[in-house]
Amino acid sequence: MRGAILYGPYDVRFEERDEPTIIEPTDAIVSIAATCVCGSDLWPYRGINPVAEPTPMGHEYCGIVEAVGSAVRTIKPGQFVIGSFFASDNTCPNCQDGYQSSCQRREFVGGAQAPLLRVPLADGTLVTTPEVPSDDLLPSLLTLSDVMGTGWFAASAANVERGATVAVVGDGAVGLLGVLAARQMGAERIIVMSRHESRQRLAREFGATDIVTERGEEGVARIKDLTDGIGADSVLECVGTQESMMQAIHSTRPGGSVGFVGVPHGVELSGEGLFSTQVRLHGGPAPVRRFLPELIDLVCDGKINPGKVFDLTLPLDQVPEGYRAMDERRAIKSLLWP
Numbered sequence: 530m531r532g533a534i535l536y537g538p539y540d541v542r543f544e545e546r547d548e549p550t551i552i553e554p555t556d557a558i559v560s561i562a563a564t565c566v567c568g569s570d571l572w573p574y575r576g577i578n579p580v581a582e583p584t585p586m587g588h589e590y591c592g593i594v595e596a597v598g599s600a601v602r603t604i605k606p607g608q609f610v611i612g613s614f615f616a617s618d619n620t621c622p623n624c625q626d627g628y629q630s631s632c633q634r635r636e637f638v639g640g641a642q643a644p645l646l647r648v649p650l651a652d653g654t655l656v657t658t659p660e661v662p663s664d665d666l667l668p669s670l671l672t673l674s675d676v677m678g679t680g681w682f683a684a685s686a687a688n689v690e691r692g693a694t695v696a697v698v699g700d701g702a703v704g705l706l707g708v709l710a711a712r713q714m715g716a717e718r719i720i721v722m723s724r725h726e727s728r729q730r731l732a733r734e735f736g737a738t739d740i741v742t743e744r745g746e747e748g749v750a751r752i753k754d755l756t757d758g759i760g761a762d763s764v765l766e767c768v769g770t771q772e773s774m775m776q777a778i779h780s781t782r783p784g785g786s787v788g789f790v791g792v793p794h795g796v797e798l799s800g801e802g803l804f805s806t807q808v809r810l811h812g813g814p815a816p817v818r819r820f821l822p823e824l825i826d827l828v829c830d831g832k833i834n835p836g837k838v839f840d841l842t843l844p845l846d847q848v849p850e851g852y853r854a855m856d857e858r859r860a861i862k863s864l865l866w867p
């Protein structure tokens with residue numbers, strides 16, 4: 530089969546590689562119905578995270594189960610499934626607590642930008658839809674594999690409650706879906722920090738009530754202006770830089786919460802600085818598996834449409850253009866059809 534392989538900075542190729550096979554008896558092989566490029570794929574693509582060897586890319590997936598190993602009990606060939614970028618057994622203490630991304634047996638699921646994918650710990654990792662979905666639902670179901678689940682976790686970790694005032698730092702796909710999540714959780718006011726008109730429009734469609742274009746301390750000052758000088762109850766940090774993290778912490782009211790899901794790159798926090806803010810910090814790799822059943826229902830019932838975040842759709846063999854468009858910020862997120 531042919532799939533996406535990253536060779537080095539700005540060098541992703543669509544080329545022949547081995548088809549995945551069942552290695553462990555708990556594995557499944559999934560025939561990919563739709564996949565996409567993640568914002569986090571851009572870190573190695575830009576050379577910020579170096580790649581040691583040619584690496585199969587992609588970790589967002591949904592599709593039909595092709596085959597299962599001999600120890601797989603609940604997942605069956607022919608079912609439509611969605612899973613997270615971390616495989617999890619869904620039975621260990623961390624999984625039971627809802628932190629499947631810290632599963633004691635977790636494994637990264639990679640190589641999804643291809644027609645076939647090996648998913649370890651299939652019974653714990655994969656969640657089925659009630660029936661094989663129609664094509665128009667695929668983009669939204671695909672987002673549940675990572676980007677929507679991560680936006681949802683940002684809102685959950687930031688303790689968004691009904692009637693809350695929420696600020697979102699970052700207008701990438703995760704930030705925009707964090708807006709959708711906050712709206713769904715009943716936030717009354719949702720302030721998005723964004724400078725891009727097309728992203729502002731989508732943010733409003735997803736439920737944003739206010740837009741702040743300033744950044745850094747100026748952005749913080751604007752959020753304070755909008756919240757009677759206090760700050761937001763819940764702030765979603767969806768970027769992962771020093772500036773975005775400080776912007777998030779300083780935009781939060783004392784007693785409020787920051788949910789941070791942007792993978793930190795060079796972020797350093799001072800103990801003294803944190804001490805005086807009196808904010809709660811919670812984040813990390815999203816336990817997407819925890820949210821999958823609920824989010825699948827919301828999509829299948831037509832209550833949320835997170836697939837709108839894809840503004841570029843390409844056949845899988847044009848995957849290099851999917852990366853380029855996101856790197857150059859011509860696209861928010863690229864959907865790929867195998």
Ligand SMILES: [Zn+2]
Nearest residue numbers: 621624632633
């Ligand atoms: Zn586990």
